[in-house]
Amino acid sequence: xxxxxxxxxxxxxxxxxxxxxxxxxxxxxxxxxxxxxxxxxxxxxxxxxxxxxxxxxxxxxxxxxxxxxxxxxxxxxxxxxxxxxxxxxxxxxxxxxxxxxxxxxxxxxxxxxxxxxxxxxxxxxxxxxxxxxxxxxxxxxxxxxxxxxxxxxxxxxxxxxxxxxxxxxxxxxxxxxxxxxxxxxxxxxxxxxxxxxxxxxxxxxxxxxxxxxxxxxxxxxxxxxxxxxxxxxxxxxxxxxxxxxxxxxxxxxxxxxxxxxxxxxxxxxxxxxxxxxxxxxxxxxxxxxxxxxxxxxxxxxxxxxxxxxxxxxxxxxxxxxxxxxxxxxxxxxxxxxxxxxxxxxxxxxxxxxxxxxxxxxxxxxxxxxxxxxxxxxxxxxxxxxxxxxxxxxxxxxxxxxxxxxxxxxxxxxxxxxxxxxx
Amino acid sequence: xxxxxxxxxxxxxxxxxxxxxxxxxxxxxxxxxxxxxxxxxxxxxxxxxxxxxxxxxxxxxxxxxxxxxxxxxxxxxxxxxxxxxxxxxxxxxxxxxxxxxxxxxxxxxxxxxxxxxxxxxxxxxxxxxxxxxxxxxxxxxxxxxxxxxxxxxxxxxxxxxxxxxxxxxxxxxxxxxxxxxxxxxxxxxxxxxxxxxxxxxxxxxxxxxxxxxxxxxxxxxxxxxxxxxxxxxxxxxxxxxxxxxxxxxxxxxxxxxxxxxxxxxxxxxxxxxxxxxxxxxxxxxxxxxxxxxxxxxxxxxxxx
Numbered sequence: 001x002x003x004x005x006x007x008x009x010x011x012x013x014x015x016x017x018x019x020x021x022x023x024x025x026x027x028x029x030x031x032x033x034x035x036x037x038x039x040x041x042x043x044x045x046x047x048x049x050x051x052x053x054x055x056x057x058x059x060x061x062x063x064x065x066x067x068x069x070x071x072x073x074x075x076x077x078x079x080x081x082x083x084x085x086x087x088x089x090x091x092x093x094x095x096x097x098x099x100x101x102x103x104x105x106x107x108x109x110x111x112x113x114x115x116x117x118x119x120x121x122x123x124x125x126x127x128x129x130x131x132x133x134x135x136x137x138x139x140x141x142x143x144x145x146x147x148x149x150x151x152x153x154x155x156x157x158x159x160x161x162x163x164x165x166x167x168x169x170x171x172x173x174x175x176x177x178x179x180x181x182x183x184x185x186x187x188x189x190x191x192x193x194x195x196x197x198x199x200x201x202x203x204x205x206x207x208x209x210x211x212x213x214x215x216x217x218x219x220x221x222x223x224x225x226x227x228x229x230x231x232x233x234x235x236x237x238x239x240x241x242x243x244x245x246x247x248x249x250x251x252x253x254x255x256x257x258x259x260x261x262x263x264x265x266x267x268x269x270x271x272x273x274x275x276x277x278x279x280x281x282x283x284x285x286x287x288x289x290x291x292x293x294x295x296x297x298x299x300x301x302x303x304x305x306x307x308x309x310x311x312x313x314x315x316x317x318x319x320x321x322x323x324x325x326x327x328x329x330x331x332x333x334x335x336x337x338x339x340x341x342x343x344x345x346x347x348x349x350x351x352x353x354x355x356x357x358x359x360x361x362x363x364x365x366x367x368x369x370x371x372x373x374x375x376x377x378x379x380x381x382x383x384x385x386x387x388x389x390x391x392x393x394x395x396x397x398x399x400x401x402x403x404x405x406x407x408x409x410x411x412x413x414x415x416x417x418x419x420x421x422x
Numbered sequence: 423x424x425x426x427x428x429x430x431x432x433x434x435x436x437x438x439x440x441x442x443x444x445x446x447x448x449x450x451x452x453x454x455x456x457x458x459x460x461x462x463x464x465x466x467x468x469x470x471x472x473x474x475x476x477x478x479x480x481x482x483x484x485x486x487x488x489x490x491x492x493x494x495x496x497x498x499x500x501x502x503x504x505x506x507x508x509x510x511x512x513x514x515x516x517x518x519x520x521x522x523x524x525x526x527x528x529x530x531x532x533x534x535x536x537x538x539x540x541x542x543x544x545x546x547x548x549x550x551x552x553x554x555x556x557x558x559x560x561x562x563x564x565x566x567x568x569x570x571x572x573x574x575x576x577x578x579x580x581x582x583x584x585x586x587x588x589x590x591x592x593x594x595x596x597x598x599x600x601x602x603x604x605x606x607x608x609x610x611x612x613x614x615x616x617x618x619x620x621x622x623x624x625x626x627x628x629x630x631x632x633x634x635x636x637x638x639x640x641x642x643x644x645x646x647x648x649x650x651x652x653x654x655x656x657x658x659x660x661x662x663x664x665x666x667x668x669x670x671x672x673x674x675x676x677x678x679x680x681x682x683x684x685x686x687x688x689x690x691x692x693x694x695x696x697x698x699x700x701x702x703x704x705x706x707x708x709x710x711x712x713x714x715x716x717x718x719x720x721x722x723x724x725x726x
Contacts, residue, residue: 039701040646047695076681077700082642086635087433087678094426108641111545116635120558134544143548180534182543182639 029069030325032057032318033076033098033123035088035113037105040080041211045309046105049129050075051302052311053102056318056353059297063359066326074098078109085109089117099331100124100324102317105310107132107182114138114148122147122333124340126321128314131155132182133190139385146337149386151320151377152313153283155186158258160416161281161392162187162231163194164408165256168394169279171229173203175222177242178233180207187233187258195231197420203227210238219245229254235309236261240269253277262395262402263307275397283312283377284391284407293354294376316375319353320344323373326365344381348372379410389413425562430678432566435573436630438670441654442576442663443623449661450584451616452596456519457506458624458651460526463643464502465625466632467533468495470546481538488552492629499625500618507617511610526648534640545639549632565634572630573667576623580663592616624651650677657711659721668720680704 034053037046054073061070074096078085085104092098101123104110110130115138118125127135127150136154138144166174176191178184184207192202204225208218219242222230230246232239232255239261246255247270257266257280267275294315298306306312320343325331328339343361348370351361361371372379380388392408408416440462447453473491476483486494510521533540540546553564583589591612595602603609632638650673658669680703684696711718 038696039698041644074685075696076685077696079646079701080641081644081646082639083433083631083635083647084677084681087430088681090429091426091678091682094429095423106641107543108545108639111547111637111639112635112642115547115637120561132544134547138547141548180543182545182641185543 028067028331029072030066030322030331031072031074031096031098032321032325033074033089033092033096033101034103035076035078035085035092035101035109036103037080037085037109038075038077040078042080042105046077046080048304048308049103049105049310049314052298052306052314053128053318055298055301056315057322058301059353059355060319060322060358060362062355064362066322066362067331071322071325075103078105080106082106082108082112086112086116089113093117093121093123098123099333100126100321100336102126102321103128103314105129107134107186110135114144118147119144122337124149124321124324124333124337126151126317126340128152128317129310130182131158131186133186136385136387139387144386146384146386147333149317149340149382150313151316151375151380151388152310153390153392154387155183155190156417157389157392157413158281159187159190159194160413160420161394161408162191162233162256162258163198163200163420164392164412164416165279165281165394166195166200166229166231167198168406169229169254169256171200171254173201173226173228174231175204175206175225175227175229176202176231176233177206177208177218177222179235179238180209183235184233191231191233194416194420198416208234208238208242210235212238213241214245215242216245216249218242219249219251222246223249223251228252229256231256232261233258234260236263236266240266243270243274247271247274256280259283260309264402265307267397267402272397272400279394279396279405282393282395284393284409288378290352290357290374290378291376293352293357297354312376315353316373316377316380319358319375320373323351323358323361323365323371326362327371341382343371343373345370345372350374425559428562428566430675432562432569432634433631434671434674435566435569436627436634437651437654437674438667439573439576439630440624440627440651441658441666441670442580443620443627444651444655445620445660445663445666446580446616446623447620449655449666450589450596451592451613451620453613453617453620454515454519455522455617455620456648456652457522457524457526457529459643459645459647460522460529461499461503461621461624462628462631462647463526463529463533464499465495465628466638466642467540467546467628468498468625469629469632470549470638471539473550474546474548475550479538480541485550488550488633492626492633495629496622496625500622503618503621503625504614506621507614511613523645523648526643526645530640530643533643540640543640545637545641547637549636549638551633551636569630569634572626576626577663577667584663588612588615650674653708655718657708657718659718662718662720665718665720669718672719676704676707 057073076088104127107130178188206222255278259282295306323343324339328335351371380390394406396405447455471482472486553561654669654673659665680700
């Protein structure tokens with residue numbers, strides 16, 4: 001019994017020391033909480049996403065900070081495990097008293113954190129990297145009280161863009177290959193519905209598991225349906241392998257790629273000469289002036305190109321949250337939640353990313369004016385479920401560079417949505 | 423701070439129920455189950471599927487109350503464990519480990535793919551929770567009380583079992599199966615009962631966690647959880663029920679506080695690397711424990 005008592009006493013003492021150290025650090029300055037997968041299965045992309053978020057925070061602090069303070073970023077690692085993520089979010093809210101949470105890579109973590117921490121404790125949560133439609137459904141059923149936002153378009157918008165590309169090219173027999181996780185399973189059924197509503201035909205849907213060295217059997221299954229085109233929804237590593245095997249087994253060059261595959265690394269990994277007829281989809285203005293500002297700043301700060309999933313969405317999540325904190329009259333949940341939509345006032349002064357843009361925005365807010373934040377992902381607006389809609393674009397390869405072939409404007413996206421009924 | 427403490431103790435207690443189950447299978451009965459997370463998943467999904475409100479997308483629309491759902495998920499877990507136990511009857515040590523590991527992975531993949539049953543990779547949201555009408559504070563305290571009562575009941579039950587003739591046969595089985603068989607003990611029945619009982623406890627743990635968080639998804643049940651529960655048992659002292667509980671609190675505390683400590687200690691520029699440092703810290707402490715005190719925190723010096 002004494003051994004147990006000794007261990008208990010040590011544990012409680014250590015806990016109390018840590019706790020009091022945190023409690024002493026409370027003041028009226030806002031703290032931003034972040035929960036990201038820095039290690040584990042999603043660790044490779046999570047680390048870079050954290051850098052993008054930190055860039056936004058550093059720029060806001062350089063531009064004068066929020067409410068006269070330098071904002072502190074409390075970033076926790078969920079090690080790609082939802083239970084650790086929930087615990088981290090709980091600590092951020094209960095002990096470190098953060099005013100908002102950003103990040104959340106992966107729908108498992110996002111669902112658990114939003115449901116058990118954000119909503120009951122009224123903490124606005126802005127996800128950068130969770131596309132599951134389940135969160136939209138939760139919001140529509142009133143289960144999020146408006147505390148959930150995300151800067152990444154849901155599966156629905158990317159599915160519509162895929163369908164538009166199929167229709168433009170006049171493909172009649174499409175096969176959809178998708179990664180078998182919440183991301184792929186979110187997009188693929190919507191893409192099928194959209195393609196068929198616009199007059200195309202999906203001859204097969206083939207799922208594949210992530211992190212395999214080869215996908216020959218899945219590619220063969222897809223080719224057996226004799227398609228004239230391929231829509232590929234996957235991540236860069238598995239996407240590269242699939243495309244290599246697709247082309248080597250004689251698959252058609254008519255491929256449509258998801259925005260996760262939009263990088264020169266992927267292109268070089270497959271071979272440019274195979275991708276002459278390939279197109280892809282992405283968020284609109286992912287190559288406009290505001291995106292360029294972010295790309296330049298990111299490369300300058302971290303010495304690597306701003307290429308990869310979640311970078312632009314994370315930057316915008318942090319930037320728009322900090323702007324909302326400045327705009328909110330009080331630093332509590334309901335005020336920040338309402339301010340998150342207010343900083344995208346259509347009649348407001350246009351404000352972009354970068355130290356100058358953010359300074360302009362913060363100064364305008366301090367002077368009581370309204371602003372409209374146009375971020376690294378372009379001009380986005382949160383709809384009533386907290387999701388973003390925005391223009392999309394179709395890209396292609398030309399002379400060894402990724403260029404925009406066509407933009408689908410916001411109005412066209414809305415029209416598509418009506419027609420497809422998603 | 424207090425609300426975080428309540429949260430931490432609730433989660434650690436839920437995990438210690440699973441560790442007690444593993445202790446029954448390994449520490450007492452000597453069966454190396456490397457598929458702990460599979461049974462946790464069956465319990466968690468069992469509760470979720472049986473208690474979710476009816477929806478057109480789901481096959482099962484029973485919407486049972488929490489208590490009934492909890493009991494029913496235990497029954498489902500027992501059935502699954504029985505099937506697994508019978509299938510792996512002839513397997514020992516490494517072979518049992520590989521087989522159970524494979525079964526756990528299969529269960530996770532089934533959860534990921536059987537959309538009409540489990541909601542697929544989208545997971546299940548909106549699991550009805552008891553005490554929810556009492557507000558966030560009431561819910562936290564009520565749930566903590568329920569978990570502690572269950573933990574105490576499980577602990578008392580296991581202690582009674584261990585000190586009974588049944589417990590003595592299990593420990594004898596762990597040491598030497600052939601001798602037990604020679605003495606006329608039904609080895610199959612004893613192995614199976616220990617396996618199924620242990621798996622039921624793991625299922626209880628999964629169900630309680632799913633009820634606590636209110637959502638479940640396939641990504642919650644990855645092999646890392648098996649590793650965590652094994653670490654809890656080894657560090658706490660295998661063969662010892664108090665050790666299992668202590669180990670759970672220590673390891674879960676390690677997992678969470680290493681993150682907090684990193685955030686407090688590291689300068690901002692290295693925060694993104696904090697996760698890697700956390701992983702190193704956890705590994706280091708586990709290795710040091712195994713080297714300096716291999717019997718665990720509360721393990722007995724000699725086998726009892």
